[in-house]
Amino acid sequence: MKRSVELLKSEAFLNRPLQLFVNRCFENFIMPFHTHDFVEYSYVAEGSGFHHIGEDIVPVNKGMLFVIPIGIPHVFRPVSTDATKTPLVIYNCLFNAELIQSLRHILRDEDIMQHLMDLEQNRQKYISVTDHTGRLEELMHQLYREFSVPGPGSLAMLDTLVSQLIIMTYRQDQQKKCMDSTPHPPMFHDMEAILHYLRQHLGERILMSDLVQLSRWSEKKIGRMFVRYTGQTFRSYVQHLRIQRSCELLKRSDQKVGMIAEIVGYQDMDSFHAAFKKITGDSPLAYRKKSRV
Numbered sequence: 001m002k003r004s005v006e007l008l009k010s011e012a013f014l015n016r017p018l019q020l021f022v023n024r025c026f027e028n029f030i031m032p033f034h035t036h037d038f039v040e041y042s043y044v045a046e047g048s049g050f051h052h053i054g055e056d057i058v059p060v061n062k063g064m065l066f067v068i069p070i071g072i073p074h075v076f077r078p079v080s081t082d083a084t085k086t087p088l089v090i091y092n093c094l095f096n097a098e099l100i101q102s103l104r105h106i107l108r109d110e111d112i113m114q115h116l117m118d119l120e121q122n123r124q125k126y127i128s129v130t131d132h133t134g135r136l137e138e139l140m141h142q143l144y145r146e147f148s149v150p151g152p153g154s155l156a157m158l159d160t161l162v163s164q165l166i167i168m169t170y171r172q173d174q175q176k177k178c179m180d181s182t183p184h185p186p187m188f189h190d191m192e193a194i195l196h197y198l199r200q201h202l203g204e205r206i207l208m209s210d211l212v213q214l215s216r217w218s219e220k221k222i223g224r225m226f227v228r229y230t231g232q233t234f235r236s237y238v239q240h241l242r243i244q245r246s247c248e249l250l251k252r253s254d255q256k257v258g259m260i261a262e263i264v265g266y267q268d269m270d271s272f273h274a275a276f277k278k279i280t281g282d283s284p285l286a287y288r289k290k291s292r293v
Contacts, residue, residue, distance in 0.1 A: 004032070004033070007036065009037055010037050013094055019096050020095045020147070020158060020162065021094040022093050023092050025090055026087050027076040027088040027090055029077060029078075033052060033074070033075045034074070035071055036094075037071075038070060038095060039119045040066075040067075040093070041066070041067055042091070043064075043090065043092075043131070044088070045089045047061075047079075048061040048062070048086070049077050051075075051077075053074035057199070057245065059199075063130055064129075064130055065129050066127065069122050069126060070119065093140065100120060103116075103162065107167070112170055115170055116166065139161060143158065194225075202238075202241060204265065205265070239275055239279070240279060243280065245263075250288040257284045
């Protein structure tokens with residue numbers, strides 16, 4: 001069953017002369033899977049959850065920044081329906097092709113301009129980088145403050161801040177691609193690789209010992225890294241990932257609940273129902289019914 005996608009149009013967000021919109025929002029389960037006719041930079045400021053983008057489901061936590069090209073469907077989801085306990089806070093910076101052209105005199109670099117044109121014309125995949133230094137977070141804070149409370153020279157200041165955001169993200173993405181292209185031994189070196197392994201083997205029995213063998217880290221170190229990187233323990237993270245995947249299958253397919261539970265790695269239906277109810281607040285069937293109203 002193909003997932004429906006809602007189109008968000010720039011005229012609902014972008015007003016002249018800015019052609020720019022910046023906000024800070026608490027993600028929920030109400031916002032539909034959507035696409036838009038503007039470029040979007042989204043920064044995870046607080047909490048953890050999942051980013052459904054294109055065909056991917058990406059676990060997210062504080063410090064991750066996504067660049068979503070025009071035409072790429074996506075939506076953020078928190079780990080729980082109880083936003084008071086586990087909020088997922090995102091800063092969004094939206095702009096269109098008109099602003100891209102007006103920034104040409106600031107950016108000047110043809111590679112960066114081509115990068116922006118590719119984003120505008122949906123000629124590249126989404127970008128994901130991690131803010132290890134806090135500089136991206138500070139930029140998003142400055143953008144939000146300047147946009148929310150404009151003062152003398154705000155137009156020029158916003159152009160400058162957006163240009164810095166574009167350049168810093170582009171540089172970090174290029175560095176990431178360079179590192180990814182460097183040959184390395186076939187072993188897991190970081191948490192991104194471990195999380196990718198979990199997503200690929202979600203329907204199987206996953207033990208901490210499997211991750212020890214793959215990463216060459218101790219169980220204690222892996223446990224610490226999970227809490228530091230995702231804000232959750234290993235078991236909690238896997239449980240949330242499985243329930244999140246089951247939510248997608250309940251919405252997008254007509255498969256029976258028992259089959260979905262097995263697909264996401266549950267052999268015991270009572271355990272699946274208990275975990276699903278704890279995280280979403282509904283039974284699987286009630287969730288499916290609500291999601292299709």
